[in-house]
Amino acid sequence: MELVLFYISSAVALFATVFALTRSNAAHALIYLIVSLLAVAVIFFLLGAPFAAALEIVIYAGAIMVLFVFVIMMLNLGEEGEERERQRMHPAVWIGPALLSAILLVEMIIVLSKMSDQQTGALITAKQVGISLFGPYVLAVEIASMLLLAGLVGAYHVGRRFRLSEPDDQSAVVSGDDKQGGD
Amino acid sequence: MEGVVIPLNHVLIVAALLFVTGLAGLMFRRNVIFILMALEVMLNSAGLAFVAAGTAWAEADGQVIFMLILAVAAAEVSVGLGLVLQIQRRFKTLDMDQARRLHG
Numbered sequence: 001m002e003l004v005l006f007y008i009s010s011a012v013a014l015f016a017t018v019f020a021l022t023r024s025n026a027a028h029a030l031i032y033l034i035v036s037l038l039a040v041a042v043i044f045f046l047l048g049a050p051f052a053a054a055l056e057i058v059i060y061a062g063a064i065m066v067l068f069v070f071v072i073m074m075l076n077l078g079e080e081g082e083e084r085e086r087q088r089m090h091p092a093v094w095i096g097p098a099l100l101s102a103i104l105l106v107e108m109i110i111v112l113s114k115m116s117d118q119q120t121g122a123l124i125t126a127k128q129v130g131i132s133l134f135g136p137y138v139l140a141v142e143i144a145s146m147l148l149l150a151g152l153v154g155a156y157h158v159g160r161r162f163r164l165s166e167p168d169d170q171s172a173v174v175s176g177d178d179k180q181g182g183d
Numbered sequence: 184m185e186g187v188v189i190p191l192n193h194v195l196i197v198a199a200l201l202f203v204t205g206l207a208g209l210m211f212r213r214n215v216i217f218i219l220m221a222l223e224v225m226l227n228s229a230g231l232a233f234v235a236a237g238t239a240w241a242e243a244d245g246q247v248i249f250m251l252i253l254a255v256a257a258a259e260v261s262v263g264l265g266l267v268l269q270i271q272r273r274f275k276t277l278d279m280d281q282a283r284r285l286h287g
Contacts, residue, residue: 002187010197017201017224021208026216033220040201040231047194047238048186052230052246059253060227064260071264072216075271084278085214097210105203112195121188122241132243133250140247144254151258159265161272 006046013039024085026072030065037061051126186238194235201228215270215277219263226256 013036020032037060044053133141205224212218230249237245267277274282 003189006187006189006193010193014197014200014204017204021204021212021217021221021224026214029217029220033223036224037227040227043194043197043231044234046187047189047235049234049238049246049249052234052249055250055253056227056230059257060223064223064257067260067264068216068220071267074268075216075277077277081277088213089211094207094211097207101203101207101210104206105199108199108203109196112192112199115192115195118191118239119188120191120194120235120238121186122238123185124238124241124243124246128243129246129250133247137244137247140251144251147258148254151261154258155261155265157265158262159268 002046006043009039009042009046012036013043022089024082024089026077027069030068030072033068034061034065037065047120048123051124051129191235191239195232198228198232198235201225201231213279215263215267215279215282218279219260219267222263223256223260226252226259 016032016036016039020029020036023029023032037056041053041056041061044050044056202225205221205228208221208224209218212221230252233245233248233252235245237243237248270282271277276282
């Protein structure tokens with residue numbers, strides 16, 4: 001019974017991902033991507049990893065997707081951007097990458113089908129994860145915290161409005177702002 | 184609730200399918216936002232493989248690595264979306280073919 005649930009949620013995740021990456025409207029694609037992440041969270045729960053499922057929903061579908069939503073709202077892409085995206089998705093563009101990825105996929109499936117028949121099904125609780133995280137993996141936690149700090153500082157630095165000091169760049173920026181105001 | 188007994192092959196094949204979808208999306212989309220979404224899909228599928236392997240061998244290590252992948256994804260997407268804002272401000276487009284040169 002639960003095995004059927006696994007296959008259903010896998011199909012949902014797969015189709016939602018395909019739809020997400022082939023939409024022309026970024027907001028619609030984002031909704032499909034959230035559906036895909038929720039389906040993967042269901043798979044985690046079925047596998048016996050409830051903590052990973054909760055993290056998938058809270059961090060991926062909650063925090064990271066909200067970042068995407070804010071950026072899409074700030075960009076204000078509009079109708080003409082959507083039209084341009086739609087024109088760019090004719091078969092000549094996507095057939096090459098799709099073929100190459102399909103070759104890789106076939107190779108991976110051949111390798112995986114020759115694997116020994118290992119079964120999933122062990123329940124791993126948040127307590128075990130925490131003991132492992134702050135026991136043998138404590139250095140990795142510290143490095144991850146430094147990575148997140150670097151991400152924070154980098155996002156602040158990259159995302160702010162530049163007030164350039166170089167005179168030639170200043171004129172370029174001012175003219176760019178004027179053009180934007182004129183539009 | 185105990186975990187469901189699923190052949191590990193099948194979970195790994197699902198992870199491979201998701202990864203390949205993300206890879207194809209990364210290659211054929213030219214919009215920066217969609218490229219970032221494809222990267223998220225690929226990181227997520229790698230996390231799925233790790234968690235599945237962790238439950239197959241009854242070890243917590245898979246979920247630990249999944250949390251590290253989450254941290255990497257969060258840091259990558261925050262910097263990436265900052266770059267998206269800068270690209271939109273400077274080039275007035277999100278097309279990566281138009282924005283090949285990174286001005287300082």
